[in-house]
Amino acid sequence: MAGAASSVDRKMIRVLLVEDEEIHRVVARAVLKAAGRGVELEEAKNGAEAVRRVREGGAGAYDLVITDGQMPVMDGHEATRQIRALGVTAPIVGLSSDSLAPDVDAFIKAGADDFAPKPLSKEKLDRILAKFGLS
Template sequence: MKKKLLYAEDDSTLAFLTADNLEQHYDVVHFTNGADALEAFKTMHFDLCILDVMLPQMDGFELAEEIRKRDVEVPIIFLSAKTLKEDRIKGLKLGADDYVVKPYSMEELILKIEVFLQRSQKLPSVKSTVCSIGSFTFDPDNYAVFKGDEKIQLTEREAALLKLFIDNKNTILKREKMLTALWGTDDYFMGRSMDVFISRLRKIFREDESIRIENIPRIGFKLVAP
């Protein structure tokens, strides 16, 4: 059975060409605005979402945020003509898996789709009991960190990364090992995504001085925690 993709793009010419190519491999459901895409996501199952950033009614960033509230696991790929580093970082912080700049080749897009579909099937489970890390509590079953009564929601990738750190607390983790464990590859673009996730984890734990994620130059990272 073909994997089902949600594709949101308002440029009719680009949408036709992209959907025509993707439909050779996948079941593609195309939407011309973010609001319709979100309504469909609420009632249908999708294996992956491809979102243009500049969408009418609800832009791609807002759409991704709403999708993540409902599903922390489905892979999201942004497509955008916006090349600013800030836009890419914003997309990744919202829980996107990649940010592809237009114009793009269909071969590249299909390759990325395949990587993310395979990775979503192989992503290591983060299921385990609730555990403490400094003054925080980590609930891997629900992808959440708690500070007292405050709940901080994580994406599945962020939760898996934190679980990997906790399982190897106070031990240096090689960058390649981390990428392979979480994405099944040490691809450069996945490395950039991981850097964004690590940055977010650092911000979450910055109030507790006993917790820090150290960068070990040319090797990897180490979670230092009691």
């Protein structure tokens, strides 16, 4: 139980997952649950729903936003722009099967802090959490 004391000291992180495909939400839920720390997960099935959740919760409602790129109603790029416009400074990470340089660049130009190709894995999540001081 060497790591038990240190995990108690860490606060729970609030994550907003923006993903329209159920299979990718299932994978992300499993990876986040296995992260080895407390994660409070909320989900949005499109960008418009994500923007609404952020608006209702306030700019500091989430510690991390992970968003897909291509979704119905509002895509991840536009959602990222609108979330940033609401004053959110928490890290936003684009997550997409489209991982060519122009796709990654589109996320960064929209205001995302990082990008990871799908599917989300424990290794990718660990890197994201460490990069933003959330691990």
